[in-house]
Structure formats: C-alpha cells, structure tokens
Amino acid sequence: xxxxxxxxxxxxxxxxxxxxxxxxxxxxxxxxxxxxxxxxxxxxxxxxxxxxxxxxxxxxxxxxxxxxxxxxxxxxxxxxxxxxxxxxxxxxxxxxxxxxxxxxxxxxxxxxxxxxxxxxxxxxxxxxxxxxxxxxxxxxxxxxxxxxxxxxxxxxxxxxxxxxxxxxxxxxxxxxxxxxxxxxxxxxxxxxxxxxxxxxxxxxxxxxxxxxxxxxxxxx
Numbered sequence: 001x002x003x004x005x006x007x008x009x010x011x012x013x014x015x016x017x018x019x020x021x022x023x024x025x026x027x028x029x030x031x032x033x034x035x036x037x038x039x040x041x042x043x044x045x046x047x048x049x050x051x052x053x054x055x056x057x058x059x060x061x062x063x064x065x066x067x068x069x070x071x072x073x074x075x076x077x078x079x080x081x082x083x084x085x086x087x088x089x090x091x092x093x094x095x096x097x098x099x100x101x102x103x104x105x106x107x108x109x110x111x112x113x114x115x116x117x118x119x120x121x122x123x124x125x126x127x128x129x130x131x132x133x134x135x136x137x138x139x140x141x142x143x144x145x146x147x148x149x150x151x152x153x154x155x156x157x158x159x160x161x162x163x164x165x166x167x168x169x170x171x172x173x174x175x176x177x178x179x180x181x182x183x184x185x186x187x188x189x190x191x192x193x194x195x196x197x198x199x200x201x202x203x204x205x206x207x208x209x210x211x212x213x214x215x216x217x218x219x220x
Contacts, residue, residue, distance in 0.1 A: 054100075055105055059106070059107060060107070060128075061106070061107035061109070062107070062108040063108075063117050063119045064110065065110070065119040065122060065171060067097060067109060068094065069171075070108065070169070070171045074099060074101070074106075075099075076147045077143055077147040078132065078143075078175075079101065080101050081100050081101075082097070082099050082100075083098040083099060084098060093112075094109050094110045095110075101132065119172060120172025121171060121172045128174075129166070129176055130175050131178065132176065133179070133180065134178070137162075137178050138163065140177050141165045144169070144177070149167035149168060149169050149170065149175070150167060151168075152174055153166035159193050159195070160189055161181055161182035161189070162178040164176065164177070165177050
C-alpha cells in the first residue's frame with residue numbers, strides 16, 4: 001500500500017514538473033513570435049529611377065575641341081562644377097564628362113571626327129545654343145566676356161520680357177544669358193515684337209583693326 005502511494009506521488013511530481021517545463025517552453029515560443037512580429041522587415045533594394053536624381057528629361061551634351069580647357073572656361077565664366085571624374089582615352093581625350101551649372105547638368109566630350117563627332121570650331125558653326133536663366137544676367141554676361149567669350153548679341157531688354165544677351169565661348173558654342181523681368185500677355189508681347197521689328201537691329205560689335213591697318217604711333 002505504501003509502495004503504491006509513493007509511486008503515485010512520484011508520478012504527480014513528474015507530471016507537475018512536465019507541466020512547468022511545457023509552460024515555460026510555450027511562454028518562450030510565444031515571446032519569440034511576438035518579438036518576430038515587431039521586427040521591421042528587411043528593406044528591399046531600391047528600385048532604379050528611370051530618370052536619375054539630379055537630371056532633367058533633356059540633358060544637353062557638348063562636343064568641344066579641347067574638352068579639359070573648355071571645362072575650366074565654364075567654371076570661370078558660369079560657375080560650373082564638375083560632376084564625378086571624366087572618362088578619358090589612353091591618350092587623354094575626354095570620352096564623357098559632366099558638369100553642373102545651377103540645377104542643370106551638361107555632358108561634354110572631346111571631338112572624335114572618325115565617329116562623326118565634331119565641334120563647332122571644326123564644322124564652322126553650330127546648330128544649337130544653351131540658355132542660362134540667372135538672377136543677374138548682366139553680371140554673368142560680363143563675366144563670360146571677361147573670361148574670353150565674344151559678343152554674339154549685346155545684352156539688353158528683350159521684347160518678350162527678359163534681360164537678354166548672347167555670347168560665343170572660345171570653343172564655338174553659343175550661350176544665351178537671361179533674367180526674366182516681366183510676365184507679358186500675348187497681346188502685349190505681339191505689340192512689342194512689332195515695334196522691335198520696325199526698329200533697326202543693333203550694330204554688331206566692332207572688331208579691332210589688324211596691326212597693319214592701325215595708324216602709326218605719333219612721333220615724339
């Protein structure tokens with residue numbers, strides 16, 4: 001009889017201990033699940049943007065004869081800043097480079113005639129130009145001239161409401177420089193355009209006379 005009671009008590013102790021162990025395991029599993037639920041899911045790789053950050057839908061690309069020298073000119077004339085490092089050929093010609101003026105990126109490269117890529121200096125002209133809108137067109141215009149650009153159109157008040165002028169950089173590219181001053185109605189713009197067309201165009205800037213044509217210096 002005593003043996004049966006001892007066996008029964010031992011069995012109860014085992015069951016009690018097993019319940020405690022099971023309870024602890026259940027609690028740990030529940031805590032682990034709860035912690036896992038709180039964890040932030042791992043971030044997936046960012047999807048590439050169709051238009052890279054910092055670029056606009058249209059980005060101009062200049063072909064220049066002397067790309068490295070051109071970039072230095074654009075830095076001094078227009079405050080350009082290089083974007084990254086230019087890719088070059090073994091002989092040092094620029095395959096691809098970029099610089100930023102304000103919020104806009106401009107790409108550039110040296111000319112490669114064998115690939116049909118020629119600069120304005122090589123073709124004797126250009127079919128396009130770039131327009132810079134700035135808060136002070138006169139300051140930018142004059143800085144470009146001081147850096148080595150030439151006048152293509154004197155700066156002045158244009159009939160469409162801009163303070164506007166055009167320069168040609170030493171590499172043959174044309175740069176329009178403007179500050180928007182007035183918002184005009186189509187009617188007022190047409191009136192001003194008509195008045196501008198009826199006035200004679202401004203005379204082109206005079207070129208200095210060749211040394212052979214200059215008057216001799218007065219004798220002492």
